[in-house]
Amino acid sequence: MLITDDSAPFQEAYRQLLAGTDQPDWLRSQRQAGMERFTDLGFPTRRQEAWRFTDLEQLTAQPRLPSLDGAPPLPADLLEPWRLAGKTHRLVLVNGRFDPALSAIGTLPDGVWLAPLAETVLRRPDVAAMAFGADGNAFAFLNAALFTDGAVLVLAPGTVLELPVEVIHYSAGDTQVSAHPRLRVMLGDGARATLVETAAGDGNGWTNAVIDVTLGADAALTHVHVQGEGADAAHTSLLTAELGRRARYRTFAFITGASLSRRDMQVTLSGPGAVFTLHGAYLLDGGQEATLAVRADHKVCDCRTEEVVKGVLQGAAHGVFLGTVAVRPGADGTDARQLNRNLLLSPSARVDTKPELEIFADDVKCSHGATVGSLDEAALFYLQARGIDPVTARSMLVAAFAAEVIDAAGLEGEVEVLLRRHLARWLGGEGGLG
């Protein structure tokens, strides 16, 4: 029988990738299950409501398969723009593989496990096994089948990790390969950490990441996601988070890279009093398309969700925001707000925005809103009437629009500095705002 479906090249890659490797049985069956689920599901299509606005043509037209050998060594200064200033625990993956030379995990306090996933499989299979769940979308199943490495961060109850953790995935080379990094974060009750998860690159590969977060009662995680992949790259990532009682999950998504990108976030608030805040910005130019699809699932009472996401779209860029807040029966006292604001800077830029509520409980406070507009002509003239040239005037207004969401996030220290630096670079660089 001739196999012609989209998954066929990946099945072949899967066989090659695992041929002759020594996989523990439990892992082999996880991979096998992932491959089977992906083969069943295939690539999502526009006929599926959740994927209606996302153009996967460039992923399916020419399959980007995982490379069988590692990437050539990367000059360290390539990472410089993506790194946090100051001391961190840094773990770097290049094309899906751990790079010890670029990493600096440093000394970890008691009660903290931070290591590459492959190393965790060997040394702590019990911990590594928790990096694989039964749920996911087609891409997450493909990741389970094809991952080569990733990172695992575990904090024992009550542990506070003072220094931020940086997990940087760099996609290098003009080789059309894919990488499937897998990141697992588990914070025990009352534990606290800050994580910066960066996907950067200069190549035309495809990064297909999976990030699983579990927060115990009263745990607090600040999680900044920076997506600055190369201009011809593709990026898909699925983040799932499960929040325990009074857990606080504060996340920021800063998206400027890749020609095609999609980040799915599925956050489950399963302990009373849990708080999920998302601030985000997608800043796109040229023919870029980015989707941010967020589902906040309120399963129990007295939880809070706050989402503020802003888009700036130039050229023929296409931004998509899909936001769903689901309030399950019994999740009384839910307080949920969603706001998506977009700035279109050119007539051919496009945005699709769909904030939604699914409410099955009484006594809830939910609001959602979306705006799409262009630069305020009156403000532009006002700036020019004071001698500021039109290019600078535009840039000032765009910067103000985007910076507002960084202000609102209320992040501290180097993490905030990093986001402002990324924003300034986008405004001054490829963003073309001079």
Added chain:
Amino acid sequence: MVNILEVRGLRARITGGREVLKGIDLTVAPGEVHAIMGPNGAGKSTLSSVLAGKPGYEVTAGSVLYKDVDLLSMPPDERAREGVFLAFQYPVEIPGVNNTYFLRAALNAGRRQRGQPELDAQQFLKAVKEKLKLLDIGDDLLRRAVNVGFSGGEKKRNEIFQMAMLEPNLALLDETDSGLDIDALRTVSDGVNRLRDPGRAIVMVTHYQRLLDYVVPDHVHVLADGRIVASGDKYFAAELERTGYAHLCDAA
């Protein structure tokens, strides 16, 4: 001496719409203060908008020389850097753009154009402190976003404060007195008076006589239906107060 402003036969319309200015002639020499009065809809604000280069208007005939240079061929930002200042009737709120940052960018844009060195943060702050006193403005205003959350009076004072900072050769004050209570009017007027200078010309557009009690003009013009229908000296304003515009407008 070269005139600051020479307007000759200026006709302009709202882009794609009706003609508003129907042949304006106006000469303003350095050091002079001119008041342009007239009923609503006469074209007063259009005149200041066209001179400042606001989009949405189309000049169909006539010329404007600013210090002997063709003003209309310059984009609005260049006019500003060359020393033309428009105090807005409705100053625009710009969320997220800090007042100090904005003003320093504006000031340094003008300085670059004139070949002067840019002011660093400290020099700038020193200049700001001096001018703030002039207008009785608290420095908390500088920490806020441009005009955001300002009261009507604060917005107008902020306009004159910007004028003090940018030191223009030609200041166009568009209904600067509107919406001000008597105390604010006095503060703003004092500020304008202190900015009178032999090298600077001021053109005030106003609907009311009362501004002219505080900022006494050298010349007063009545604009009606797109034309200047009468001109006089400072006493002319008081006469207008008695007789009204009606008989002049009919003549037009």
